[in-house]
Amino acid sequence: MQNLNAISQRRSNAVPQLSQREKAAIVVRFLLAEGAELTLADLPDDLQAILAVQFGQMRPVDRNTLANVVAEFAGELEQIALLFPRDVAGALKALDGKISPQTAARLRKEAGVRQAGDPWDRLRAASAEVLLPFLTSEAVEVAAVMLSKLEVAKAATLLGRLPGATARHIAYAMSRTNAVTPDTVYRIGMSLVLQLDATPDRAFADDPEKRVGAILNLSTTETRNDVLSGLDEADQTFADGVRRAIFTFANIADRIAPRDVPNIVRAVDQGALVSAFVHAGSMGGDMQRAVDFMLSNISTRLADGLRDEMQALGKVKPKAGEDAMLAVTTAIRDLEASGTLFMHGIVPDEEA
Numbered sequence: 464m465q466n467l468n469a470i471s472q473r474r475s476n477a478v479p480q481l482s483q484r485e486k487a488a489i490v491v492r493f494l495l496a497e498g499a500e501l502t503l504a505d506l507p508d509d510l511q512a513i514l515a516v517q518f519g520q521m522r523p524v525d526r527n528t529l530a531n532v533v534a535e536f537a538g539e540l541e542q543i544a545l546l547f548p549r550d551v552a553g554a555l556k557a558l559d560g561k562i563s564p565q566t567a568a569r570l571r572k573e574a575g576v577r578q579a580g581d582p583w584d585r586l587r588a589a590s591a592e593v594l595l596p597f598l599t600s601e602a603v604e605v606a607a608v609m610l611s612k613l614e615v616a617k618a619a620t621l622l623g624r625l626p627g628a629t630a631r632h633i634a635y636a637m638s639r640t641n642a643v644t645p646d647t648v649y650r651i652g653m654s655l656v657l658q659l660d661a662t663p664d665r666a667f668a669d670d671p672e673k674r675v676g677a678i679l680n681l682s683t684t685e686t687r688n689d690v691l692s693g694l695d696e697a698d699q700t701f702a703d704g705v706r707r708a709i710f711t712f713a714n715i716a717d718r719i720a721p722r723d724v725p726n727i728v729r730a731v732d733q734g735a736l737v738s739a740f741v742h743a744g745s746m747g748g749d750m751q752r753a754v755d756f757m758l759s760n761i762s763t764r765l766a767d768g769l770r771d772e773m774q775a776l777g778k779v780k781p782k783a784g785e786d787a788m789l790a791v792t793t794a795i796r797d798l799e800a801s802g803t804l805f806m807h808g809i810v811p812d813e814e815a
Contacts, residue, residue, distance in 0.1 A: 742784025
């Protein structure tokens with residue numbers, strides 16, 4: 464950009480009277496001509512419209528006028544030490560990540576402020592648990608647009624949690640999204656964000672079923688079975704939800720893909736793995752089935768070696784066995800959290 468001092472030296476007193484809008488148009492045009500990167504999209508819509516209209520009304524500007532306007536603009540900039548947002552929306556954007564999400568949501572609701580910027584940025588940042596209800600409550604066309612705007616991994620996770628028929632309908636609706644306009648996509652995003660803002664604040668991030676399930680995941684088999692039996696008597700629906708949130712050693716054969724078993728075996732200390740297999744095998748049923756499943760999906764040499772160690776170990780004390788099985792399920796959950804494996808059937812609401 465040319466030196467502003469050099470520009471100001473060429474100023475002349477014979478300069479026409481200009482409105483603030485005309486001066487703004489001149490400054491913006493000058494900066495664009497100099498290759499400056501301006502983010503005019505951050506301006507309110509009405510100001511963008513005013514600027515565009517003013518651009519269309521402008522006539523050629525001589526050098527003296529340009530020099531005076533730019534010098535005046537530079538002088539005003541030099542006097543500014545700090546800038547603050549002009550409204551709550553701007554303040555929330557400036558404080559993003561500095562205040563809690565709960566406080567930001569409350570301030571946005573109280574002020575009636577819409578989420579600034581692209582609504583899809585906020586939707587992409589939301590968890591799968593938050594987004595999942597939209598896929599079942601909105602029209603399939605809206606759900607198709609939503610999945611198209613999300614990251615592929617998150618979209619795949621959401622689609623996998625839907626009943627088969629619903630997932631197929633949404634997938635087919637995606638084939639009809641080529642004609643959807645950007646404005647429609649934006650309005651859909653704003654509608655979904657407004658629904659997020661209308662959701663009452665919750666003290667707990669997870670549903671009760673998931674919270675109870677997380678606790679029972681780390682409980683002993685005896686405690687887990689006793690609690691579930693009690694829940695069956697008190698509230699069968701709630702008990703079923705808790706069971707869907709639980710992942711234990713007995714669920715391995717049903718929820719783990721055979722290709723992921725070698726990764727699990729490598730992630731667990733071999734001594735703990737042998738103890739877990741011995742203890743689970745002594746319990747029979749789904750526990751024994753889980754052991755057989757894992758041994759049948761690793762190399763024959765490794766499986767034979769583990770069987771020899773199991774036979775040599777003999778029996779395992781219940782507490783040590785429970786701890787060993789917990790080490791296996793914890794390793795599986797860690798692998799799931801890192802994206803190394805995907806557990807099937809955690810939400811088994813399959814179509815009949």
